[in-house]
Amino acid sequence: MINLKKNDKLIIIIAVAAVVVAGIGIAAYNPPEDNGKITGGVGGSQTYDVTWETHTKTVSVDDECYAGKGAPYSNEIKIEHANIVKVTVEITWTDDSTYGILRTKGADTLTAEVTYKGTTDTWESVENGTNEFSYKINSLPYDTTIDADNEQDALDKLEEEYGTDDSLTFTIDVSVQPGEKIFRLLKYLRDKGNDFELTITYEYYDASITEGSIKDTGQDNNDSDDPEDIPAYLGMMIQAGLTRW
Numbered sequence: 269m270i271n272l273k274k275n276d277k278l279i280i281i282i283a284v285a286a287v288v289v290a291g292i293g294i295a296a297y298n299p300p301e302d303n304g305k306i307t308g309g310v311g312g313s314q315t316y317d318v319t320w321e322t323h324t325k326t327v328s329v330d331d332e333c334y335a336g337k338g339a340p341y342s343n344e345i346k347i348e349h350a351n352i353v354k355v356t357v358e359i360t361w362t363d364d365s366t367y368g369i370l371r372t373k374g375a376d377t378l379t380a381e382v383t384y385k386g387t388t389d390t391w392e393s394v395e396n397g398t399n400e401f402s403y404k405i406n407s408l409p410y411d412t413t414i415d416a417d418n419e420q421d422a423l424d425k426l427e428e429e430y431g432t433d434d435s436l437t438f439t440i441d442v443s444v445q446p447g448e449k450i451f452r453l454l455k456y457l458r459d460k461g462n463d464f465e466l467t468i469t470y471e472y473y474d475a476s477i478t479e480g481s482i483k484d485t486g487q488d489n490n491d492s493d494d495p496e497d498i499p500a501y502l503g504m505m506i507q508a509g510l511t512r513w
Contacts, residue, residue, distance in 0.1 A: 313417055315413055316419070318414055319475075332463055334462070337445075342441045349472055350432060351430075352434040355468070359380050360398040360467075361464035377447065378397075378443070378444050384438050414426060419477065426477075430475070
């Protein structure tokens with residue numbers, strides 16, 4: 269048996285107490301709460317909420333559209349735009365030369381044809397009327413989320429996945445057949461045709477993004493088990509205890 273001097277016993281007691289206190293401190297130590305931000309590691313990406321907005325634009329056409337007797341109106345309209353959802357061709361007209369009191373006589377007949385991708389749609393109207401030729405081009409995407417490094421990166425990814433580059437051609441042909449009978453020679457000669465209104469509009473979409481949460485794609489240094497993360501005062505206490513031992 270080893271006989272310890274009084275001073276040696278005191279040193280051992282102090283060392284053991286230091287180690288015990290250090291152990292209690294380590295067990296009670298709580299690391300700082302994670303505030304949700306990336307503070308270390310490889311890095312992170314931002315999540316963006318994506319909603320799709322639609323806009324409408326009118327194509328410029330002739331200010332005055334006219335279809336004469338034996339001289340039909342014909343026009344080729346080209347539309348070049350990204351992300352087109354729908355195109356609408358609208359024709360409105362009213363016969364500008366009729367007669368009759370109890371009932372309308374001499375009403376003209378307007379025939380309109382719209383050709384798109386080799387298919388022709390026809391509309392015929394007597395005296396007046398309005399008609400819309402509607403064509404669906406692309407579907408509106410569903411609202412979604414996307415992960416990206418920044419806002420421009422998010423927009424670039426959306427353009428790559430959902431963007432379209434549309435080049436469309438519509439041919440519009442309109443003819444008018446006067447309703448005046450030839451035996452009413454004066455009225456027949458006076459009615460040379462009719463004007464009409466032609467409006468072409470298209471609807472297109474673009475993305476609207478807002479910042480969502482930050483997604484961690486790397487190692488968070490706050491979760492490290494490195495002994496260097498132990499508070500300095502605990503390390504000093506442990507070192508002191510071991511030295512005194």
